[in-house]
Amino acid sequence: MRKVLPLILIVICLGASFVTLDFLPEIGDPSSKPNTHTTDYYIEHATTETNAANMVTAVIVDYRAFDTMYETTVMFIAGVAVVLILASHPERKNRIRFRKVRKKESRDGKPVYRTINKEVVIPLIEPMIMLYAIYVLFHGEISLGGGFQAGALLGMTYILDVMVIPERDSLIRLPKDKSTALGGIGTFIYVLTGILCMAGGGVFLEYEKLPIPMHALEKHSTGMLLVEVGVAICVMATIITILNGIMERVHFDDDTD
Amino acid sequence: MMTQIETILAGKGIYFLTLLLLTLGLYGIIVSRNYMKKLICMNIMQVAVIFFFLCFAQKNSGTIPVAMKHIVHAVEYINPLPHGLMLTAIVVSLGTTGVGLALLTRIKEKYGSIEEKDIIEGEKQFR
């Protein structure tokens, strides 16, 4: 009964939505409504107006930059929320006592991830990922990629670093207060670019009015680069913050305590 | 034969499969009693929604939305607007997953389990 009743509900939902499929446009039709109205303008004017060959980047950080600003802020707030949720342990008297005590699964032998060859992983793989991240960040306008991907790659480098190197040997560690602050800095760089445009006499995030002595198209490229650096820093810091928050409560096999 | 299948797929087939994926995710959220499974099923629903949105962007014989010199017409490029919207949605989904996992860790510390039945039983101790 518990599994059949949702199944009936799901079948009713599918049947009801099957009726609405008639109103959806045919896939691959170039003259359908989603493909004709504003997007033709974006495609035809992206290169000449924003100096960015990659139209996705042009749409994200130039035409719809105000939208992306709040997406970045949402990421920052998610990082802060993780830190706040995991800020304290529940009080002992409020915890539920459970009758059956969970016995630790017996793990014999060495932990598996000790077998990673650190001399190979650290000098080779991490700089390559970081170099690739920087390439993706700075070439986001003319080829695939952008701030979000670069930030995620940088965060992945940090995750690899944390997983493999013990704390005493590492070059850089970001505790959770510093990484949260770094996320705020990333969002702040984004907003600061918009305010710089206002200082030049334009509206918020109008890159053509940036107060730098440059050609108008170059100003567009500079503004997009600044914004993407902000996005990358914020995404990287949020990934590190969530990792720090979860990592505090995890006990590994080779913990020395 | 092949062209018939393609016509069905272009008209309704892909949309129907996407809706099936969405409703299967919903079914998983309702049926499973483990909170971690519920979180994963929520992610699956999100992928279905993102795919549904990207379906509108497709064009027959269109290339990827990176401008090239010898291609000038807007018909020949895939629609970049849904890509931009969904790219940010995917990144934000990582943030929501992180918040969900933090909540899971807290629930485990307080109730000693993440099964729905155990949590409802444990909550009775406070009454």
Add this chain to the structure above:
Amino acid sequence: MSMLMLEAVLLLALIAITLVVIFNKDLMVVVVTYCAFSFITMFLYIVMGAPDVAFTEAVIGVISTIYFIMTLRNIDRRCK
């Protein structure tokens, strides 16, 4: 084979993985299968001509799997 049929095959694979996620009892299997899910999703995005989205999904899928596995150290693997 045209693009639409390839998309249909990949979508069927996604549906099969969803069934595994719903009906399996071992959470580690579920999480690793979810990693395969995001990998196939990446292929799907490439096929439909969205390489930017596919790039993001490839990186984000790996990171979210790492988060899931780290949380799995705290909680029981078995589920009822």
